[in-house]
Structures are given as C-alpha cells and as structure tokens.
Amino acid sequence: xxxxxxxxxxxxxxxxxxxxxxxxxxxxxxxxxxxxxxxxxxxxxxxxxxxxxxxxxxxxxxxxxxxxxxxxxxxxxxxxxxxxxxxxxxxxxxxxxxxxxxxxxxxxxxxxxxxxxxxxxxxxxxxxxxxxxxxxxxxxxxxxxxxxxxxxxxxxxxxxxxxxxxxxxxxxxxxxxxxxxxxxxxxxxxxxxxxxxxxxxxxxxxxxxxxxxxxxxxxxxxxxxxxxxxxxxxxxxxxxxxxxxxxxxxxxxxxxxxxx
Numbered sequence: 001x002x003x004x005x006x007x008x009x010x011x012x013x014x015x016x017x018x019x020x021x022x023x024x025x026x027x028x029x030x031x032x033x034x035x036x037x038x039x040x041x042x043x044x045x046x047x048x049x050x051x052x053x054x055x056x057x058x059x060x061x062x063x064x065x066x067x068x069x070x071x072x073x074x075x076x077x078x079x080x081x082x083x084x085x086x087x088x089x090x091x092x093x094x095x096x097x098x099x100x101x102x103x104x105x106x107x108x109x110x111x112x113x114x115x116x117x118x119x120x121x122x123x124x125x126x127x128x129x130x131x132x133x134x135x136x137x138x139x140x141x142x143x144x145x146x147x148x149x150x151x152x153x154x155x156x157x158x159x160x161x162x163x164x165x166x167x168x169x170x171x172x173x174x175x176x177x178x179x180x181x182x183x184x185x186x187x188x189x190x191x192x193x194x195x196x197x198x199x200x201x202x203x204x205x206x207x208x209x210x211x212x213x214x215x216x217x218x219x220x221x222x223x224x225x226x227x228x229x230x231x232x233x234x235x236x237x238x239x240x241x242x243x244x245x246x247x248x249x250x251x252x253x254x255x256x257x258x259x260x
Contacts, residue, residue, distance in 0.1 A: 010039045012061075013046060018054040018208035020047060020106065029067035030060055032119045034090065036070075037097055044100045054212035056104065057204040058127060059111040059197070065136065068118025069094075094119060094151040098126040102156075103223075105216035107207050111200035112136045112178065113193065122149060125156040128219065130187035131203060132178030133196045138186060139175030159226075161185055211247050 010026040022043050024030040047056060060066065069090075077083030101108060101123070110116075110124035112132040121138050124130050132138065140149040140157065148154060149170060158166040165184060168174065182190035191199050207215065217238035224231035242248045 010036045011043055013043045015046075015050060015053065018052055018212065019204055020050065020053050020056045021204075022056060022058045024058070024060040024062065024066055027062055029064040029115070030062055030120065031067055031070040031073075032094065033070040033073050034093075037090075037093060041097050041100070044097070044104065047104055047106060052212060053106050054210065054215055055204045055207040056106045056108045057111060057200060058108060058123070059200065060113060062114070064114040064120070065110070065112045065116040066120025066123055067115050068120045091150045094122075098122060098152050102126045105219065106212070107215050107219065109200060109204055109207075111196060112138065112187065113196050117175065118142055118149065118153075119151045122151040122153045122156065124187075125160060126152065129203070130181075131189040131191065131196065131200050132181055132187045133193040134177065134179040134190050135193055136178035136181075137175050138178065138181045139173070140170050141173040141175060143171060144173040157186075211245075211251070213245060213247070214242060217242060 010024075012023045012025055014021045014023070022040075026036055030036070047053060074087060077087050107129065108127040109129045109131065110127040112124055112130060113136060114133070115137045116124050116132075117137065117139055118141060121140055124138070140153045142149045142153075149157070154166070154170060157170065161169075161184065169176070176184065176186070178187065178190040181187045189199070189203075221231055221234045221238055224234040
C-alpha cells in the first residue's frame with residue numbers, strides 16, 4: 001500500500017560525486033511497510049556498490065521525517081496467527097535493513113525536520129549523525145500501544161544515550177522536541193526549522209571534503225566493540241592501511257609544508 005506511489009519512488013536516491021542524498025517520499029508521513037523497506041534495501045545496495053561516496057544524507061520530502069510502521073498494515077494482521085507471524089518477520093526485516101544502514105562505510109546523517117517516531121526514530125538512530133529542527137518531535141511511543149521499539153530502538157538508544165535516559169524515554173513512551181533531543185544527546189545538533197535543510201547539506205558537504213577512506217576507517221574503529229573486535233588493534237590496522245594511501249601521504253606532506 002503506497003498511496004498511489006510506486007515502490008521505487010518511496011525513497012529517491014541522488015548521487016552527486018562524494019555525496020548521496022536519500023529522500024523519503026511516501027506520502028503523507030513515510031509510514032513503513034514492506035515495499036518501503038524493500039526500497040531502502042535497494043538504496044543500500046546502490047550505496048555499497050558506489051565508488052567515492054563519502055557521506056549519505058537521509059532526509060524527507062514530506063512533513064514528517066518518518067512516523068514509523070504503517071499502523072493500518074499492523075492492524076490488518078493482528079487477528080490471526082498467520083498475520084502476527086508476518087508482523088514478527090517484518091520486524092526482523094526492519095532490524096536487518098537498519099543494521100545494513102548502520103554498517104555502511106559512508107558517514108550517514110539524518111536530517112529530521114518533522115516527526116521521527118517509532119521506526120522513524122529508530123531509522124535516525126541507525127545513522128551516525130542526527131540534526132533536527134528545534135520543533136521536530138522524536139520518540140519511541142510503542143509501549144503506549146502495548147509494544148516494544150523492536151527495530152533496534154531499545155539497543156541503539158541505550159547505547160547512544162545511556163540506560164537511565166533510555167528507560168525514561170522508552171518506558172514512558174515520551175516524545176521530545178528537537179531542541180530537547182540535542183540537550184539530551186539524542187541528536188548532535190538542533191537548529192531552527194528554516195535553517196535545517198541548509199545546515200544539514202553544509203554538514204554533509206563538509207564531510208565529503210574529508211578522505212572517504214579515513215572516514216570509513218574511523219567508523220570501523222568506533223564500531224569495533226559492537227562487532228566484538230579489539231578497537232585498539234582496529235586502530236593499528238587502519239593506521240597501517242591509511243599510511244600506504246597516496247591521498248594520506250599527500251595530505252600529510254602538504255600539512256608539514258604549511259607548518260614550515
């Protein structure tokens with residue numbers, strides 16, 4: 001059910017040199033269903049195959065960033081064991097796709113201009129960086145529907161914000177503004193709504209001026225403990241690899257020449 005929109009249009013991907021922009025475009029609120037999720041999976045396929053892309057900006061062309069799972073779809077499956085089994089499989093698939101997003105070598109940025117709730121906020125949590133409009137609404141309200149934030153929300157929010165804050169937000173089903181989210185450490189930046197698009201694009205553009213290999217290596221090192229890898233050894237291996245890079249050698253030489 002795509003509200004008259006074909007699945008490939010549910011998320012538009014634009015590649016511009018080192019910058020990729022994925023625009024969520026399922027009217028009216030980017031509700032998540034199987035077709036939407038399959039399109040996101042194909043976007044990730046394209047990014048994994050793309051060469052020279054350093055950063056991915058995830059934004060919305062709708063009023064909401066993403067309001068979470070399609071409630072009409074969920075409601076249609078509650079009444080039968082088979083339907084409930086399909087919903088469980090759907091949750092597993094969301095987890096898989098969001099994990100792919102989290103593992104991308106590119107730096108990922110969520111531009112949150114409107115409501116990011118439930119699976120929509122979990123999508124943003126799977127990104128490396130988050131910038132929100134001051135008046136955006138962010139939260140995981142699933143508990144109020146008798147559910148859990150099952151698309152990785154309990155895990156990523158706890159890792160990002162700490163157990164105490166995660167319990168406050170998840171157990172209370174609390175939504176906060178973008179401004180509050182920045183104060184709590186849920187997003188890295190909050191800005192006036194009228195400035196959001198320009199600020200997010202400027203942030204993404206700044207990242208594309210950094211060597212993509214170094215960005216990817218830093219991501220691997222930061223995420224090493226989550227993969228059960230020794231982070232210190234990951235740093236050594238990344239250093240050895242980058243020292244052999246012509247781009248790194250050039251940048252170091254230029255830096256030393258300026259110091260002289």
